[in-house]
Amino acid sequence: MNHQPIEGFSRLTKQGKIDWLNGEYLNGDKTYEHILKQYWNDNPELQKLHDEFSENTISNFYMPYGIAPNFLIDGKLYALPMAVEESSVVAAASKSAKFWIDKGGFKTTIINTKKLGHTHFIMDVEPHKLQHFFNFKLKKKLFEATEDITANMRRRGGGILNIRLLDKTAEMPHYYQLKASFDTVDSMGANFINSCLEQFGKTLKEEIAASEDFSMQEKESLQVVMNILSNYTPDCIVRAEVSCPVEDLKDDSGIAHEEFAWKFKQAVTIAEIEPYRATTHNKGIMNGVDAVVIATGNDFRATEACAHAYASRNGKYSSLTHCTTDNGIFRFWIDLPVSVGVVGGLTNLHPLVKFSLAILGKPSAQQLMSILAVSGLAQNFAALRSLVTTGIQKGHMKMHLLNILNQLGATEEEKKYFVSYFRDKTVSHHEVIDEFNRLRTQ
Template identity: 85%
Template structure:
């Protein structure tokens, strides 16, 4: 194939986009068109809605939408919606929820809800002179210039909390920031924050230009580099935790409660001190977090970036969860930095997002923060529990069994046979194929 660049691809109709792709990349095999069409929604209006979520849409990419029940969170019994393709995530979360339901469930605390954004700029001026200008002139003007933008948010109890001038000239010549903190109440607030920051850039430019304390050279040196929110929100934190007396842990793996608690705590400590383990440990946490983030129409890339930056905030990548055994009490918790919304974006558009939020009792943004932290903690508890007892593969591969059988084209009767066959055996890819071929040969 000798593909050619395409002009105006975004202006082509959906059918013409598909025709071009099949011709240029798929050897004119029209069977691929059938694959795309299988995933179109039968409701034309709903399909059009999905296509307008993003650009150049030619089909929908489905993910399983599952439910993890029995989550007792701050005294409320919830069923969590989880959009995730990885085997055992929903099962593990459900198992952890069931484990803790008779031990008081999960408790959460909102530590802070502050979000951040920056106007990054360059100016060749003495830092102390710029700081004086900021303190006595600019800061007030920044608040005044954004009053119209922040009016509705202030009426809902949010808005700009503070603005600071940050001197970064030690890191980059003539580099400064206007660092602002925001409360966006029930919205994730990206558009609101970015609108405020862009106004900061305009106001900064205007105020420097007309201020007589700056020389013409200093004024000319001003460059607004960018105005953008930060997805690192170390002050937008929720804590979720579980605790009970060691005598009440009652793990069913056959080891004593004391041994289970000791092994569990040691596994968490290893994740705290060893970045190679911490990376996989935190990935497991985000299995639970992201699944609910996606189901509620929020940005899982932002939550991932923030969580991993927070895990490395002290200069070494470490665990997001922690564990103590003190006075005969086992305690396990997570401090999760997370910025989410329940209004705006897809929350008012995507039908399944609406369903998810209704299922959760139409939570506030803070309540959703708590639910997400609990989902991550539950996932981590289930993973560590397996690791220090039966091993991670036993449960995971049992969940993966159906995936292997589907790849082999197994019938429902054959699937039922192998689920029973592997009930007391270790599932491996090789063994499933071997047994499947033997059965077919018979």
């Protein structure tokens, strides 16, 4: 089929968009339309709310929403909401929480809460000349020009923390930055930061144009390229950790606690030095982090980008978690850079986000940072615990069993049979299919 471009797609009704897709891409097959409408909410007001979260919406895309209980974090017991489709994530987090609950639980420290943004500009001028102008004239003007924008944030205890001029001309001709740090308190703060930065860009142009410090040629060379926050926030960081005497690391796999501690530490060290392993290692961490990020209405893409950039900060991609076994004490921790909010965005709109924040006790942004770091650490502990003992497939594939059976169209009785059949076995896809076919041909 030769598809044709369309003008004004966004102006079509929802049904109009579906009709166009049916005619242009689906050969008029109404089966797909039925599937789309199955996922519409019966409450038209609630459906309208979801439609308006994004653009060109034609349906809802559901993800499982689960609860991982028994997380003891800084002396308080939590049940973590997790929106995730991958088998075993919620189970693994819950298992880790249970393991550590009688060993003091998880402890967290907010290391810093700075967020960053930049005005990127080009100007053909000597760096020392521009720096002098910034120090003695421009910096003060930038703060003054954003006072109206920052007023509410300052009343809440946040605002612009600092503004610096960075000389980037060694990396790109005539390239400079205004680098600003912000405290956005309980909001993620993207709109606030970007509003401040856009005002920086305007003020920069106005002040340069009005200044007698620069020649006409220098003034005309100024080009503000963009004003935008950075999702890399290495100074907005939280530490979560667990620790206990090595002899308390009793594992139901039967491995001795000394061997468990030794193998666990080796596994973390491998992820610290080997990028191929670190990538999968950190992906597992983000399974736990992202699930809670999504459930609380925050931006998992920004969270992922920041974490992986931080994992590469020393010039080589490495583990986000670390482990020591000094003086008979097992210690396992994560330093997670993460910028999240509990006000604004979906937090005031999405009903399940409101529910998530309610069961978490309506946390502050800093408390949510702690919860996210704990979720990632717990997920990593569970994965490494499996890897160095029974292997990853035993637990993961057991959780994946129902997915395989659903694909095969198994009955409820057949599902019960297979759960019993694999109770003490490692699930494998081919063995499920072989046994399923055997049952069906009896």
